[in-house]
Amino acid sequence: MSLKIVNTPNAPAAIGPYSQAIIANGFVFCSGQVCLTPTGELGGGPVADQAKQVLSNLKAVLEAAGSSMSKVVKTTIFLKNMGDFSTVNEVYAQAFGDHRPARATVEASGLPKNVLVEIECIALA
Numbered sequence: 001m002s003l004k005i006v007n008t009p010n011a012p013a014a015i016g017p018y019s020q021a022i023i024a025n026g027f028v029f030c031s032g033q034v035c036l037t038p039t040g041e042l043g044g045g046p047v048a049d050q051a052k053q054v055l056s057n058l059k060a061v062l063e064a065a066g067s068s069m070s071k072v073v074k075t076t077i078f079l080k081n082m083g084d085f086s087t088v089n090e091v092y093a094q095a096f097g098d099h100r101p102a103r104a105t106v107e108a109s110g111l112p113k114n115v116l117v118e119i120e121c122i123a124l125a
Helices: 047-064 082-096
Strands: 003-006 021-024 027-033 072-079 102-107 117-124
Touching: 021 047, 027 047, 027 072, 047 082, 047 117, 072 082, 082 102, 082 117
Parallel strands: 072 102
Antiparallel strands: 003 021, 021 027, 027 117, 072 117
């Protein structure tokens, strides 16, 4: 099995010992994205703004891997507060349009950089 590391300047660089994504066996495994800008600045603000940045980052990583949002098969959303579920759901629905990947959403008491939302995904390459 060959692995291909995905790296794009259109999404923030990894903040630890991991890759933005790995392509393996026809799938793209995207690391969790937070609301860092591609230049590495923390994009704070309300959860809706953070979710938009997160999904923009995921889109950039997927495109760098030769994939797209329409090829996502599974996402996991981590929320600091499950009370933000409906707001993030609205932003998520806009980003995916008619495409509806499988999904899990969990509350996590501590996320990197103390952000409100993190999203990871698996897509077809």
